[in-house]
Amino acid sequence: MSDTPLNGATPRSSGLLSGWTATTWATAICLVLLAVVPPVSFYAGQPFHVDLATRLVCLSIAAVSLNLILGYGGMVSFGHAAFIGIGAYSVGIPAYHATYGEFDLIASYNGWFHIALALVVSAIFAAITGAISLRTRGVYFIMITMAFGQMVFFLFVSMETYGGDDGLTIDVRSELPLIDLDKPLQLYFLCYGSLLGALFIVHRMVNSRFGMAIQGAKGNELRMQSIGYNTYVYRLVAYIISGAMCGYAGFLLGNFTTFISPEMMDWTRSGELMFMVILGGAATLVGPILGAVAFILLEEILSGFTIYWHLPFGVLLILCVLFARGGLMGFVSQWGRRNG
Amino acid sequence: MDWTLLLIQMLNGLQLGVLLFLLASGLTLVFGIMDFVNLAHGSFYMVGAFVCASLTFFTGNFLIGVILAIPVVALVGVITExxxxxxxxxxxxxxxxxATFGLxxxxxxLVHMIWGAQGIAVPLPKWLDGQVELFGGIVFPTFRLLIIGTGLTIAFGLYYLVNHTRLGMLIRAGASNRTMVSALGVDIQLLFSLVFALGAVLAGLAGMLISPITEASIGMGNEIIITAFVVIIxxxxxxxxxxxxxxxxxxxxDTLGRSFLDDMFKVFMSAPAAETSAPAVSAMLIYILMAAILAVRPQGLFPPKVR
Incomplete structure (x- = not known):
């Protein structure tokens, strides 16, 4: 992947608005479509499309967060779904106690409290697991992050109070000032705004000194270390930021589905997130969003045809790995170069 | 402490350990020689269980089912490779x-299409379905004892294969320097296929052995494969x-934690607190162990010398 020139690698497209290359166009079109299509189809009497778009945007945020460490940092985390779960249960557990009593300390419907809880717990979990797993490299890192993700999965399975395997229904959505999350369009625009925020954070980070150090460590860790960078600390900080961002995506997803279960942090979910990143184009700003869009639309379309839709889906994933390196954004930038 | 129960649970733990070894040995062989990470390794475990279930019903005998299923799983492995x-x-x-996630x-x-969404329970022959009395009046299921015996035999066989045969020599050579082995005129592609098929058979066998206890079900491999990863890490x-x-x-x-952790917790905390925290901790126990070991030895307990 790293050998394909992608967004950020070509000097002309390094700024979001400086020089409109094919990748910048793709970014803009993608974001405008996400802003326009859901409200239009909502008022055209297709509220289902808004649900689809909300799920898509939530997963996009998770994919963008994963891209920060996987794409730019070269850390192949296979446990990112755990953060989604942590974020979602940060809504579910306080709301559960606010409804059914006990644990007054965390019982609350307050959205700010839910967000803070999601961010803090995700960050702490990322700090602990990251500190251990970042000591290893390559395939060890993949498997260890996977195992830690599965650890959280089993933790929530074993917590009978919160439904265990059967999951937990969120009776009351998070209460935030000015917006009402029970209104689909308001929830959608909260998610969409959050996605823009996440993109902005990642864009700024990647082009900062910090981001350069992360990308440098991906390219050649020894070189970064020998010019005086403590790559371990840089990676750990990136891992924590990514985890917290993904926890926030979980907060949104929990508010959207209003039903949360350990199933949403199963390791296959982490695999799907990874696929969104790779399918769209790792280490590109909007690649993960394109990947998430393609992934979820494919899922919707294929599952409409047959109950065995996982088979063509799996075959497509394999073909994608074998023949479409650089992902969708790779195609876009190739097309852009060919057509001037 | 109930010593009989402890011994029985230790035997159960041994049985789980043997199954994990069957899965992990294939993973570690394939990784050691081909530097290949196979997430779909658990699929061979599942395929083994289903093929064995069908053949058991077809032939009417579990053991014949297992023997016939082994070449089928090997074939599936070779085709996948x-x-x-x-x-x-x-x-x-x-x-x-x-890519293996796609697999x-x-x-x-495919298993869903062929065998349907329901799990299949595999019947055991009568002589395996009972219990035997071991030393000291411990009663233990015959079949679980058979699993332990089979697993240990295979572990020994693998040890012999890797350390004392020509194929094993090639496997070890391939693990330390692939390019050199192929430069010496060994058909490395054939070696890869053989090792991959061997790994698939070992995983498939684990699935066949567990199918009479848990039944063959879709996704059964996806749960245990993570534990197998923890093992090889x-x-x-x-x-x-x-x-x-x-x-x-x-x-x-894992087995002892699930059965005794609540008793141990009751020593230093109230009974209700132990009842709630013990399941959570025992579910995470092996991951905590993994984290502890990795904090001290990031390459695992016995990292291979040459890579």
Missing amino acids: KIVVQQLYARDHLDHVL ILCFDT VGGIGSMKGAFIAAMIIGLI
Whole structure:
């Protein structure tokens, strides 16, 4: 992947608005479509499309967060779904106690409290697991992050109070000032705004000194270390930021589905997130969003045809790995170069 | 403490450890020689269980079912290697992980198409279905004892194969320097196919052995494969000895933790607190163990010397 020139690698497209290359166009079109299509189809009497778009945007945020460490940092985390779960249960557990009593300390419907809880717990979990797993490299890192993700999965399975395997229904959505999350369009625009925020954070980070150090460590860790960078600390900080961002995506997803279960942090979910990143184009700003869009639309379309839709889906994933390196954004930038 | 129960649970732990070893040995062999990460390894476990179930019903005998199912799983392994895996050897681990993740979806759906969504319970022959009395009046299911025996025999067989045969010599040579082995005129592609099929058979056998206890079900491999990963991480990826020892440790700790942790917790906390916290901790126990071992030894207990 790293050998394909992608967004950020070509000097002309390094700024979001400086020089409109094919990748910048793709970014803009993608974001405008996400802003326009859901409200239009909502008022055209297709509220289902808004649900689809909300799920898509939530997963996009998770994919963008994963891209920060996987794409730019070269850390192949296979446990990112755990953060989604942590974020979602940060809504579910306080709301559960606010409804059914006990644990007054965390019982609350307050959205700010839910967000803070999601961010803090995700960050702490990322700090602990990251500190251990970042000591290893390559395939060890993949498997260890996977195992830690599965650890959280089993933790929530074993917590009978919160439904265990059967999951937990969120009776009351998070209460935030000015917006009402029970209104689909308001929830959608909260998610969409959050996605823009996440993109902005990642864009700024990647082009900062910090981001350069992360990308440098991906390219050649020894070189970064020998010019005086403590790559371990840089990676750990990136891992924590990514985890917290993904926890926030979980907060949104929990508010959207209003039903949360350990199933949403199963390791296959982490695999799907990874696929969104790779399918769209790792280490590109909007690649993960394109990947998430393609992934979820494919899922919707294929599952409409047959109950065995996982088979063509799996075959497509394999073909994608074998023949479409650089992902969708790779195609876009190739097309852009060919057509001037 | 109830000593009989402790011994029985230790035997159960040993049985889990043996199954984990069957899975982990294939993973670690394939990784050691081909530098290939196979997430779909658990699919062979599932395929083994289903094929064995069908053949048991067809022939009316579980043991014949197992014997006939082994070549079928080997064939599935070889076909998988030829069609997909071979294209991936030159790629990085990320591509391995993604492509084999796609393979899992394919396998799960194919099994769904062939055998349906329901799990299949596999009947045991009468002489295996009972219990035997061991030393000291301990009564233990015959079949679980058979699993332990089979697993240990295979572990010994693998040890002999890797350390004392020509094929084993090639396997060890391939693990330390692939390019040199092929430069010496060994058909490395054939060796890869053989090792991959061997790994598939070992995983398939584990699935066949567990199917009378848990039944063959879709996705059964996806749960246990993570535990097998924990085993090879703890043992050191690529090390056969590490896989064996780690499998036994993890099998024992997981089983004993699930049955005795609440009693242990009651020693230093109130009974209700122990009742709620013990299941959570025992569910995470092997991961905590993994984290502790990695904090001290990032390459696992027995990292292979040459890589």
